[in-house]
Amino acid sequence: MNNFQYKRVSSPIAAITELAKDPAAKLVAGGTNLIDLMKYGVMSPDKLVDVNHLNFNEIVKQDGSLHIGATVRNAVASANADVLKYQPLLSQAMLSGASPQLRNKATMGGNLLQRTRCGYFYDISAPCNKRQPGSGCGAMGGYNRMHAIFGASSSCIAVNPSDMNVALTALDAVILVTGPKGDRKIPISDFHRLPGTHPELDTTLDRKEIITGIVIPDNAFAANTTYIKVRDRASYAFALISVAVAMELEGTTIKDIRLAMGGVAHKPWRLKEAEQMLKGKQASVENFKMAAELAMKGARAYEHNAFKLKLAPNTMIQALKTASGIKA
Ligand SMILES: Cc1cc2nc3c(=O)[nH]c(=O)nc-3n(C[C@H](O)[C@H](O)[C@H](O)COP(=O)(O)OP(=O)(O)OC[C@H]3O[C@@H](n4cnc5c(N)ncnc54)[C@H](O)[C@@H]3O)c2cc1C
CATH class of the missing domain: 3.30.390.50 (CO dehydrogenase flavoprotein, C-terminal domain)
Known part of the structure; x- marks a missing residue:
């Protein structure tokens, strides 16, 4: 693993400033995906900006929607009374993911941005357009049991591994982000992207933006x-x-x-x-x-x-x- 700096920030502006001034900086939340990727040499940020002390850790039932902060742990969200009452699908999906220990660390923001589990992405001796654009796709002619059956391109056949993201997509969730140009609301269907010719980009989030929360509009689905x-x-x-x-x-x-x-x-x-x-x-x-x-x-x-x-x-x-x- 490369040496890296660690910076704890206490405001969104401080986090955005760190990202803006250092193109090789990455945010870290639970660290359950990013730190693994750093250990494998798949990602090598020179600075980790810790978002855990930002004030994004609330779940609030508002008029017409449920708001879940970006640093809320998956374990907390899946057991929350309002999530269970208004959006039980989200809880069911999150509880099927990872393990209790991991869900205690994993955050909503980090889960949205977790990277593919394609073996060729993790193996730095293999070609992978997602890890190293232009190097080829090891999975296409390799072992592709876990891979895509929809929306793949000639550059990448990897899949998004998240359970939470599937439920949020069915629930028409909206991702709240903030960055140098201000706040944005991104419908989840526009948040993750298909690989096309740029599989290195998983989402439409700008490198300098941070996720602050997720909003799920009210619906009448809870019983079914x-x-x-x-x-x-x-x-x-x-x-x-x-x-x-x-x-x-x-x-x-x-x-x-x-x-x-x-x-x-x-x-x-x-x-x-x-x-x-x-x-x-x-x-x-x-x-x-x-x-x-x-x-x-x-x-x-x-x-x-x-x-x-x-x-x-x-x-x-x-x-x-x-x-x-x-x-x-
Ligand atoms: C062994 C194992 C098994 C797993 N099994 C499953 C499974 O079955 N199903 C499943 O869905 N998941 C599974 N996971 C994945 C797990 O859910 C993710 O690792 C976790 O959700 C990531 O959250 P985190 O807070 O730890 O993210 P981190 O590792 O801290 O960050 C992940 C990414 O998100 C970015 N990020 C974090 N917070 C923000 C923010 N607020 N704004 C912008 N960017 C941000 C980071 O920069 C990084 O790029 C598994 C993980 C492991 C290690």
């Missing part, structure tokens, strides 16, 4: 939400496929629905066509199967991940059945 994560081990493993469902039912009719998938793309994958198809329809296995077929339109597998083409729709059907309470 499910997060299903399929993985190699029952705990402490990243998703092969995950599906977030948030549904509003009127009797057995689907009044409103949101669907997102994880483990399938460089960003959490929203399934808008399937949502449109299901809105106003009966919650039935037949309709769920049709929606899952629609959701898989355009999917493309690589040598080792063709199983995802079946696992993804099957997981989606199961998640829809669970969220709606249909047994058969």
Whole structure:
């Protein structure tokens, strides 16, 4: 690991100033991803700017939304009474991630920005356009079992590894950021990006901006939400496929629905066509199967991940059945 400076800041302006004056500085929150990447030599910031002492550690139910500060720990958010009451999907997704010890350290801001778990990104002897632009993609012709089936490019087939991000995408969360040009609100669907020709960029956040919080608009989904994560081990493993469902039912009719998938793309994958198809329809296995077929339109597998083409729709059907309470 390279030598680096450590700077503790106590105001957002101080954090932004540090980022602005040093292009090789990085913010650190829980450190559960960044410090690993530094140990592996994947990232080598010359300064760590510690955001833990900024005042972003509250969860507040406001009129029309739930606000969660950027430095709130994943463990705290997943057990919070307002999160459980108003946005249980978020809690379900976060509890399926990592381990209790990691969730005690991991923050909301850090989770949003955690980097891919592609083995070629972590292996500094392998080519990786995300780690070293222009070096090639080791995964494309290599071992690509964990990799994307949607939205990949010829530069990168890595996936976003976060569970939390999948739930936030289904819930239409908004990311609050501040930077040298002032405050911005970024809808989560515009926050993470597809790899295109610049896979080194995971998000649309500017290097000098910091995340201050997340806002989830109120909805009527709390009674019918499910997060299903399929993985190699029952705990402490990243998703092969995950599906977030948030549904509003009127009797057995689907009044409103949101669907997102994880483990399938460089960003959490929203399934808008399937949502449109299901809105106003009966919650039935037949309709769920049709929606899952629609959701898989355009999917493309690589040598080792063709199983995802079946696992993804099957997981989606199961998640829809669970969220709606249909047994058969
Ligand atoms: C063994 C292991 C298993 C895991 N399993 C899972 C899993 O199954 N599912 C899952 O979803 N996650 C999993 N994780 C990932 C874990 O959730 C993330 O490491 C964690 O959420 C990152 O949060 P952090 O606060 O520690 O971020 P850090 O490591 O401190 O930072 C991560 C990135 O975010 C940036 N950052 C942090 N805060 C801010 C801010 N306020 N504004 C702007 N930038 C910021 C940092 O500069 C850095 O680039 C696992 C991690 C490990 C080590």
